[in-house]
Amino acid sequence: MPAIKSLEDLKRxxxxxxxxxxxxxxxxxxxxxxxxxxxxxxxxxRDTMKAILNYIETNNVSGVVVTQTGCIGxxxxxxxxxxxxxxxxxxTYGKVTPDIAERIMKEHVQAGKTVSEFVVPA
Amino acid sequence: xxxxxLHLLDIAENSVAANAHMIxxxxxxxxxxxxxxxxxxxxxxxxDAEMVAKVVDPFITSRTTRKVGLGIPLFKAAAEACxxxxxxxxxxxxxxxxxxxxxxxxxxxxxxxxxxxxxLTLVVAYPHxxxxxxYTAVAKMGSPREQYIFDSQPIVxxxxxxPLTEPEVLAFLRETLEIxxxxxxxxxKN
Numbered sequence: 264m265p266a267i268k269s270l271e272d273l274k275r276x277x278x279x280x281x282x283x284x285x286x287x288x289x290x291x292x293x294x295x296x297x298x299x300x301x302x303x304x305x306x307x308x309r310d311t312m313k314a315i316l317n318y319i320e321t322n323n324v325s326g327v328v329v330t331q332t333g334c335i336g337x338x339x340x341x342x343x344x345x346x347x348x349x350x351x352x353x354x355t356y357g358k359v360t361p362d363i364a365e366r367i368m369k370e371h372v373q374a375g376k377t378v379s380e381f382v383v384p385a
Numbered sequence: 386x387x388x389x390x391l392h393l394l395d396i397a398e399n400s401v402a403a404n405a406h407m408i409x410x411x412x413x414x415x416x417x418x419x420x421x422x423x424x425x426x427x428x429x430x431x432x433d434a435e436m437v438a439k440v441v442d443p444f445i446t447s448r449t450t451r452k453v454g455l456g457i458p459l460f461k462a463a464a465e466a467c468x469x470x471x472x473x474x475x476x477x478x479x480x481x482x483x484x485x486x487x488x489x490x491x492x493x494x495x496x497x498x499x500x501x502x503x504x505l506t507l508v509v510a511y512p513h514x515x516x517x518x519x520y521t522a523v524a525k526m527g528s529p530r531e532q533y534i535f536d537s538q539p540i541v542x543x544x545x546x547x548p549l550t551e552p553e554v555l556a557f558l559r560e561t562l563e564i565x566x567x568x569x570x571x572x573x574k575n
Contacts, residue, residue, distance in 0.1 A: 268561045273543045276553045299510070301456040304395050305386050309499075312506045320555045329550045331510040333402060 283325060293327045293372045298343040300334030306341035307360070314361035315344075318368040327372060340383055346371050357383040386459065388498025389423060389487075395456040396425045396483050397507055401514065403429025403481065408507075408514055412500060413521040414489060414573060417528075420469075421489045421497070428480040437475050460485060467491035501562040508537050508558060509549045515541075520565075522572045531572035533565040 297303070297312045312331075319327055337343060340357030344367060347353045354377055356367055363381055370376050386392055393410055400408045405427035412423045432440065441461050461471035468488040475481040487494045500520065508516050516537040523530045540558070547554060 268557055268564070270539060270543055273540060273554075273557060276551075276557055277544055277547050279553060280547045280551045297510075299394070299398055299506070301395050301398075301459075304391055304398075309391060309394060309502055309506055312510075313502050316505065316509065316550075316555055316559070319550060320552045320559070323552045325551060327550055328548065329509055331398075331506075333398065 302338035390498035400427035405429035
């Protein structure tokens with residue numbers, strides 16, 4: 264059975280992250296928001312969130328801000344994910360399954376190209 | 386919702402909305418007494434007695450985007466269908482405590498579900514809140530209780546200005562929670 268992680272591990276992680284930050288160039292912070300109201304959770308928002316966090320972890324994506332919001336009044340389109348890159352306007356995606364979340368992370372958050380087929384018109 | 390862990394996520398979101406600084410979640414699986422209990426306690430803005438009475442009603446909510454709230458009534462109905470109950474104690478300015486209880490072996494009891502994902506989701510999205518989680522397992526017939534406790538405060542303090550969404554930090558948090566919960570739950574299978 265693997266050992267429980269300690270705060271010593273965390274110290275090392277922090278130093279590595281600081282080191283990486285030095286070499287990274289800021290190209291506009293990406294913010295990803297998952298709607299996590301009762302409607303969102305019931306529609307699968309936690310699995311969508313999990314897919315986003317998994318993508319960051321497995322693809323070693325640094326500098327993405329992941330947050331949550333409550334019900335935004337479009338319950339029938341849940342799970343909803345919103346992406347903001349730098350100063351660009353916010354893009355809202357609807358019915359975001361874990362697979363679609365992965366595409367949004369890859370194509371929009373990392374490559375800067377909106378995944379237009381899942382965009383919810385504002 | 387098909388998991389107790391998803392309902393707990395839903396209830397914890399209410400605590401976040403109540404501007405809590407510290408939110409404690411507990412889950413106890415007691416096979417000896419055949420109960421599954423869980424609680425969410427916050428130090429948020431609280432509710433008066435009238436609001437507490439109304440909050441289990443599906444047509445009352447503090448939300449402004451819609452006029453119905455279904456999270457708590459659904460969870461309450463699920464508990465009552467399994468010889469259990471859901472209670473809420475709250476005081477304005479002090480905070481709120483929600484407790485829920487199920488007959489562990491009841492055929493209609495939904496699975497506990499993915500507690501680690503629920504915790505990871507909350508801690509990462511709301512790092513300014515102190516999250517405390519306590520999981521307890523009591524196997525049958527006087528065996529010792531197995532417990533796992535997670536506290537986000539020392540982790541966030543150690544990281545300083547490094548966000549929790551950095552890949553190495555996410556891996557650390559996910560593994561910490563998954564291993565801790567799995568090890569404590571293993572006691573139930575012996």
